[in-house]
Amino acid sequence: MAHNSIILHRIFLLQRLPKHICYGLKTRLLSYRNPQCRFFSTKPQAQCQPKKKWCGVVGLEIHAQILSKSKMFSGSATSYGAPTNTQVALFDAALPGTLPVLNQRCVEAAVMTALALKCQINKISTFDRKHYFYSDLPAGFQITQYHKPLAVDGKLEYIISSASKKQQAINKMARITQIQLEVDSGKSLHDHKDHQSLIDLNRAGVGLMEIVTEPDFVNGDEAAAFLRELQLILVTLGTCDGKMSEGSFRVDANISVHHPGEPYGVRTEVKNINSIRHVSKAINFEIKRQTEELEAGKEIQNETRSFDIDTGETVLMRDKEGFQDYRFMPEPNLPPIYVYDDQSLPETDSKVVNMDAIQCQIPELPNQKRLRLQQDYELSLDKINMLLFEHGMIVVFEDILAIVSHDPLVKPQNIANFLMNDFLSVLKSKNLSIDNSGIPTSALADICTLTDKDEISKGTAKNVLIELFNRPSQSVRNIVESNKWYQINDIDRLKDLCEEAFSQYPEAVMKFKKGRKRAINPLIVHVLNATDGCANPQKVKDILLKMLS
Amino acid sequence: MLSLSLKEVLTRIKNGQLSSCEVFEKCVHRAKKLRDLNFFITETFDNGTEKTSHKMKSQKDGKSNLLPGIPFAVKDNFCTRNIRTTCASNMLKNYIPPYNATVVQRLLDQGAQIIGKTNMDEFAMGSTSIDSVFGPVRNPWKYNFLQTSYPVPSECQKTKVHQTVGSTDDSCSSQKSYSRNFSTAVSNISERLSNCTKNDNGQHQECSLNSDWFISGGSSGGSAVAVAAGTCYGALGSDTGGSTRNPASYCGVVGLKSTYGRLSRYGLIPLTNSLDVPGIFAKTVDDAAIIFNTLAGHDIQDSTTVTDPFHPVILPDAPEVKGLTIGIPQNCDSLTTKEVIDLRLKVADMFANAGAKVVPVSLPHASYSVSCYIILCCSEVASNMACYDGIEFGHRAKDTVSTEQLFATTRHDGFNDVVRERILAGNYFLLKSNYDQYVLKAMQVRRLIRDDYMKVFSSGIDLLLTPTTSGDAPLYQMLTTEENYWRTGEQDLYTVPINLAGIPAITVPTALSKNGLPIGLQLIGQDFKEQEMLSAAKWLEQEMNFPYLDLSFLDDINT
Known part of the structure; x- marks a missing residue:
C-alpha cells in the first residue's frame, strides 16, 4: 500500500509538470508497474500526442516621449541634443522645496493617444511615486501612475505584411493594457577610466507615455509589425516623434514560452532595444533560447536581459541588487487628473481637458x-x-x-x-x-x-x-x-529604329521566333540606347512584336 | 518700540513717527543681545538696513508696500535666495537655494526684510527645537539672561511672577491696545534688572540660578522665540502636526495654521507634503491677519493651493462672539495638566457669558490621530528625503568607492537619528507587503478623522476650543532622559488631528501657568473660514489681556 501511494503521488506531481517531461517519465513508471503496458503506453503517445511545440508569448512596454515644448512638471525645454544640463529647471534637479506643476499638453497628448488606441479613459487618474536610488534620478523617485493610470483596455489592429507576393497580408489585433503618464530620468555617462559618472539632467522630467500591451504576440515579427503601426499612429497624432535613435520611442519586451493552452512560462525582460528590427531579432532569439533551455531540462530565470547588436543575442544584464521594492506611494503634491467629456464639462473652467474635444482633433489614422x-x-x-x-x-x-x-x-x-x-x-x-x-x-x-x-x-x-x-x-x-528628353512617340521614327535593331540582332530575332520571349529585350534596349532613353518603351515593344509576328 | 505690534508699527511708519531703518536697527540690536537663546541659524542683519533704505526709496517712488522694511524671521526650512537654508541639518548646512519660497517672496514683495533664518528641529522633525545641529533653542520666558551674559546681584532669584492663570480675571478689558498690555505686564526679569541697576556697589557676582532653561517647543521654536523676544514683527514657521502652534503656545505668541491649500508650500522644504502648511507667528491676532493676507492666495507653483479668489481677512476693532456656537471636544489625555483643563473651562465660560453657545462635541476618531500621523509622516519623509543623495546639492560624502556607498555615507552623515529613524520606519510602511496594512489604513483613518470634524461643523458648530498643548513648556533637563524625550511626541495630541483634517487653527496666548510660563488655547475653524476663526481669536485675545514678554530692559545694557 505504502509503495503504491508513493508511486501515485509521484504521478500526481508529474502531471503538473510540463507535458513533454511528463509523458516520458509517466510511461516509464507505468511500464515499471505493469510491463505488459509497455507497448500500449508508448505507441499511442507517439500517434495521438505528438510532442507539442513551444510557443512564444510576448508583451511589450513602450516608453514614448511626449512631443511637448516643455517638460511634464517644469517649464524647461525638451529639445533633443541641447548642451548638457542646459534644460534643467529647479524641479528637474529635485531642489528641496520645489513642486511639480502638471503640463496640460502632456495630459492632452496622452488622452489623444489613448483615444486613438480605443482605450477607456479614466475620468480621474492619479500620480504615484516609484522609489529607487539612481544617480540620474534626482528626487530618488519617479513620478508615474501606478494605482490609477490615465487609460486602460485599448486595442490596436495592425498588419503583418506579406513576405511574398503570393501571400496575403494578415490583420492582427493586440490589446493595450494601459497607458500611463510618467517622467523620464536623466542620463548617466560612466567614465570607467577615471572612475566617475557624469550626469546630464536635460532629459530628466520629460513626459513619457508608457504604453503596456497584453502578452498578445507570439514572435518578433508580430511585435515589430505592432510597433511600426503604433509608431505610425503616434507620429500621425503628433504626440511623439517616434524616433528610436533619439530615444523618444523605447521598447522593453517581456518574453516567455509555453505550450498553447497551458499557463505562461517564466518570463524574461529584454530592455533598451534601440530599433524595431532589433526588437524583432531579440524576441526571436529569446524565444529560441528559452525553448532550447527548456528542452534541455533547464529552468528559465525571471531576469532582465539586454540585446547585443553585434552578436544578435540577448545577454543577462548586471543584476541591479536583485529584487526591487519600489515602495509606491501617492504623489501628494499633485491633485488627480480630471478628464471631462462634453456632458461633464464644468461651465466655469475653460482650461480643463475635454476628451470629446480631443477626439475631434484626431487626424485621419x-x-x-x-x-x-x-x-x-x-x-x-x-x-x-x-x-x-x-x-x-x-x-x-x-x-x-x-x-x-x-x-x-x-x-x-x-x-x-x-x-x-x-x-x-x-x-x-x-x-x-x-x-x-x-x-x-x-x-x-x-x-x-x-x-x-x-x-x-x-x-x-x-x-x-x-x-x-x-x-x-x-x-x-x-x-x-x-536636355531634349521628350519621349519619342512618333511611330515612323520608332519603326526605323526597330528595323535597325532587327538587322543588328539577327540571333535575338531567331531566338524569339523559336519561342524565347525574353529575347526581345536586347532589341528594345537597342532602340532605347539609340534615343538616349527617350523612345517610348511600350510603343517600341508593340512595334517589335508586330514585326516579329 | 519693540513692544509695539506690527499693526502699531505700520501706523507709526505711515505717520512718519518711525522710520523703517530705525525699526530694523532696533530689532537687530535686540537680536544681538539675545544670541544666547540660539534662535537664529543665519543672521541677515547686514543687508537688512541697506536694503531697507533702498526699499524706502522705492516706496517714495510711488510703490505702496504693505510691510515697508519690516523685519521678519523665517524658519530655516523656507528657501531664501542667496541665503543659506539648512533645515538645521548637516545635509544642508552649506546649502544656498537659488530661489525664494513663495511665502517669502510675497513678504519681500511687500517690502518686508528678512532679519534671520530661525533655528528648528532638524528637517522639522520634532516638537522641541532641541534636535538641531546648531544646538537647542531656548525659551525667553523665565530665561536667566543674567546668568551667562550679565553680572547681577543674587536677590534676583527671589522675584516671582505676578501674572498667573488666576490673575487674568481682573484684566479683561476688550479695548486695550497691545502696547498697553505690554506696559502692564512686567516680566520678573525686568524687575530683576531694576534691582540690578539700583545696586551700584560694584560688587557684581555671578548669578547662581539653576543653569536649566525652558524649551521653546517646536519644530519652529526659533521663529516663536524671535517674535516673542521682540526681534521681529512676525515670523514664518511650518506646521505639519503642530510645529507652529506648539512653540507659539510655549513662547506666548499667536500661531496660525491656515487651511491646507490656502498658503503656498512652494519653497518650503517638505516634511509631510499632505500635512505641511506654512505657519504664521505674530504678536497679536491682528498682526497674524495682516501677514496672512499678505501670504494667502493661489500660487501657480503649488498645485495644491486653491484657485478660488482669496478674500482678505478684515477684523473688526471689537469683535463679538455672540451667537457663535463653540464646540468643546471631550477627549483629553491624561497628560494634560489641570491648569490647562481649568483654563479651557474658564475660557469656555467666558465665551458663554459673552453670548456664545458652548456645547460638548465628540470626535470619536481623534484618538487615532497620532498613530495615523506617524505612518503618514514617516512614509512621506522616507520619500521626500530620497532626494538627499549628495549628487545635485547639499552635503556629499568623500566616499567614492561606489555610487551606492556615496549615497549611504552622505545620508548617514547628513541626517540625525530622528530623521534616519523616520526614513527607516517610512520605508517599512511603504513596502509592497505592508502598504495596505499601514499606509492605506492610515489614509482611511485620516479620512475618518476629517469626517469627524466635518460632521461636527455641519451640525452647527462654528468653532472648536481645545488646549494647544497639554501643559506649559518643559525644562530642557526634563527631556534629557530618553523616556521623557519620547513623551514630547504626545504633546502633539491637540494639534495633529487639525493637520490630518486640513482645517485651520490658531493658538492664542491666554494666560501664564503657575510656573510663569505662557499657555495658549487653540481655536479650530472650518475650511477656508479663517476670517471667522481669527475674529473669535481676536475677541479671546482682548478678553484675556495676556501679559506679553517685555525684554526692553536688555536693550540698554552694554555688553
Missing part, C-alpha cells in the same frame, strides 16, 4: 487612410503600407495627388511607384530625408504628369529627378527641354 486610399485610388494594401511606413512619404503622395487631381491621366499607382522607386532611391543615394530633400512637391507632380502624359519616359523621369536635385530651382519642363 493610418487604418482609415488605408481604407480611403484603397477605395479612392485602388491602390494595393502593400503599396499603401510602403508609402505609410516611409516617414513623410504619404504626405508627399497626398500632396501630389492634390496637385494633379484635376488631371485624369495621372494615375495614383504610378505616382506611388515613382515615389517609392525613383524618389526614394535618389534620396537614399544622396543620404537625404524627405523632410530635407529640398525638392518642391509641385516639381514631383510635374514629373508624374509628364510621365503619365507620355511626354517623357519612366526612365527619363528618374534622370529629371536627379537633375532636379542638382538644381532644385529649375522647372521640370526646362530640364526636359534643355
Whole structure:
C-alpha cells in the first residue's frame, strides 16, 4: 500500500509538470508497474500526442516621449541634443522645496493617444511615486501612475505584411493594457577610466507615455509589425516623434514560452532595444533560447536581459541588487487628473481637458487612410503600407495627388511607384530625408504628369529627378527641354529604329521566333540606347512584336 | 518700540513717527543681545538696513508696500535666495537655494526684510527645537539672561511672577491696545534688572540660578522665540502636526495654521507634503491677519493651493462672539495638566457669558490621530528625503568607492537619528507587503478623522476650543532622559488631528501657568473660514489681556 501511494503521488506531481517531461517519465513508471503496458503506453503517445511545440508569448512596454515644448512638471525645454544640463529647471534637479506643476499638453497628448488606441479613459487618474536610488534620478523617485493610470483596455489592429507576393497580408489585433503618464530620468555617462559618472539632467522630467500591451504576440515579427503601426499612429497624432535613435520611442519586451493552452512560462525582460528590427531579432532569439533551455531540462530565470547588436543575442544584464521594492506611494503634491467629456464639462473652467474635444482633433489614422486610399485610388494594401511606413512619404503622395487631381491621366499607382522607386532611391543615394530633400512637391507632380502624359519616359523621369536635385530651382519642363528628353512617340521614327535593331540582332530575332520571349529585350534596349532613353518603351515593344509576328 | 505690534508699527511708519531703518536697527540690536537663546541659524542683519533704505526709496517712488522694511524671521526650512537654508541639518548646512519660497517672496514683495533664518528641529522633525545641529533653542520666558551674559546681584532669584492663570480675571478689558498690555505686564526679569541697576556697589557676582532653561517647543521654536523676544514683527514657521502652534503656545505668541491649500508650500522644504502648511507667528491676532493676507492666495507653483479668489481677512476693532456656537471636544489625555483643563473651562465660560453657545462635541476618531500621523509622516519623509543623495546639492560624502556607498555615507552623515529613524520606519510602511496594512489604513483613518470634524461643523458648530498643548513648556533637563524625550511626541495630541483634517487653527496666548510660563488655547475653524476663526481669536485675545514678554530692559545694557 505504502509503495503504491508513493508511486501515485509521484504521478500526481508529474502531471503538473510540463507535458513533454511528463509523458516520458509517466510511461516509464507505468511500464515499471505493469510491463505488459509497455507497448500500449508508448505507441499511442507517439500517434495521438505528438510532442507539442513551444510557443512564444510576448508583451511589450513602450516608453514614448511626449512631443511637448516643455517638460511634464517644469517649464524647461525638451529639445533633443541641447548642451548638457542646459534644460534643467529647479524641479528637474529635485531642489528641496520645489513642486511639480502638471503640463496640460502632456495630459492632452496622452488622452489623444489613448483615444486613438480605443482605450477607456479614466475620468480621474492619479500620480504615484516609484522609489529607487539612481544617480540620474534626482528626487530618488519617479513620478508615474501606478494605482490609477490615465487609460486602460485599448486595442490596436495592425498588419503583418506579406513576405511574398503570393501571400496575403494578415490583420492582427493586440490589446493595450494601459497607458500611463510618467517622467523620464536623466542620463548617466560612466567614465570607467577615471572612475566617475557624469550626469546630464536635460532629459530628466520629460513626459513619457508608457504604453503596456497584453502578452498578445507570439514572435518578433508580430511585435515589430505592432510597433511600426503604433509608431505610425503616434507620429500621425503628433504626440511623439517616434524616433528610436533619439530615444523618444523605447521598447522593453517581456518574453516567455509555453505550450498553447497551458499557463505562461517564466518570463524574461529584454530592455533598451534601440530599433524595431532589433526588437524583432531579440524576441526571436529569446524565444529560441528559452525553448532550447527548456528542452534541455533547464529552468528559465525571471531576469532582465539586454540585446547585443553585434552578436544578435540577448545577454543577462548586471543584476541591479536583485529584487526591487519600489515602495509606491501617492504623489501628494499633485491633485488627480480630471478628464471631462462634453456632458461633464464644468461651465466655469475653460482650461480643463475635454476628451470629446480631443477626439475631434484626431487626424485621419493610418487604418482609415488605408481604407480611403484603397477605395479612392485602388491602390494595393502593400503599396499603401510602403508609402505609410516611409516617414513623410504619404504626405508627399497626398500632396501630389492634390496637385494633379484635376488631371485624369495621372494615375495614383504610378505616382506611388515613382515615389517609392525613383524618389526614394535618389534620396537614399544622396543620404537625404524627405523632410530635407529640398525638392518642391509641385516639381514631383510635374514629373508624374509628364510621365503619365507620355511626354517623357519612366526612365527619363528618374534622370529629371536627379537633375532636379542638382538644381532644385529649375522647372521640370526646362530640364526636359534643355536636355531634349521628350519621349519619342512618333511611330515612323520608332519603326526605323526597330528595323535597325532587327538587322543588328539577327540571333535575338531567331531566338524569339523559336519561342524565347525574353529575347526581345536586347532589341528594345537597342532602340532605347539609340534615343538616349527617350523612345517610348511600350510603343517600341508593340512595334517589335508586330514585326516579329 | 519693540513692544509695539506690527499693526502699531505700520501706523507709526505711515505717520512718519518711525522710520523703517530705525525699526530694523532696533530689532537687530535686540537680536544681538539675545544670541544666547540660539534662535537664529543665519543672521541677515547686514543687508537688512541697506536694503531697507533702498526699499524706502522705492516706496517714495510711488510703490505702496504693505510691510515697508519690516523685519521678519523665517524658519530655516523656507528657501531664501542667496541665503543659506539648512533645515538645521548637516545635509544642508552649506546649502544656498537659488530661489525664494513663495511665502517669502510675497513678504519681500511687500517690502518686508528678512532679519534671520530661525533655528528648528532638524528637517522639522520634532516638537522641541532641541534636535538641531546648531544646538537647542531656548525659551525667553523665565530665561536667566543674567546668568551667562550679565553680572547681577543674587536677590534676583527671589522675584516671582505676578501674572498667573488666576490673575487674568481682573484684566479683561476688550479695548486695550497691545502696547498697553505690554506696559502692564512686567516680566520678573525686568524687575530683576531694576534691582540690578539700583545696586551700584560694584560688587557684581555671578548669578547662581539653576543653569536649566525652558524649551521653546517646536519644530519652529526659533521663529516663536524671535517674535516673542521682540526681534521681529512676525515670523514664518511650518506646521505639519503642530510645529507652529506648539512653540507659539510655549513662547506666548499667536500661531496660525491656515487651511491646507490656502498658503503656498512652494519653497518650503517638505516634511509631510499632505500635512505641511506654512505657519504664521505674530504678536497679536491682528498682526497674524495682516501677514496672512499678505501670504494667502493661489500660487501657480503649488498645485495644491486653491484657485478660488482669496478674500482678505478684515477684523473688526471689537469683535463679538455672540451667537457663535463653540464646540468643546471631550477627549483629553491624561497628560494634560489641570491648569490647562481649568483654563479651557474658564475660557469656555467666558465665551458663554459673552453670548456664545458652548456645547460638548465628540470626535470619536481623534484618538487615532497620532498613530495615523506617524505612518503618514514617516512614509512621506522616507520619500521626500530620497532626494538627499549628495549628487545635485547639499552635503556629499568623500566616499567614492561606489555610487551606492556615496549615497549611504552622505545620508548617514547628513541626517540625525530622528530623521534616519523616520526614513527607516517610512520605508517599512511603504513596502509592497505592508502598504495596505499601514499606509492605506492610515489614509482611511485620516479620512475618518476629517469626517469627524466635518460632521461636527455641519451640525452647527462654528468653532472648536481645545488646549494647544497639554501643559506649559518643559525644562530642557526634563527631556534629557530618553523616556521623557519620547513623551514630547504626545504633546502633539491637540494639534495633529487639525493637520490630518486640513482645517485651520490658531493658538492664542491666554494666560501664564503657575510656573510663569505662557499657555495658549487653540481655536479650530472650518475650511477656508479663517476670517471667522481669527475674529473669535481676536475677541479671546482682548478678553484675556495676556501679559506679553517685555525684554526692553536688555536693550540698554552694554555688553
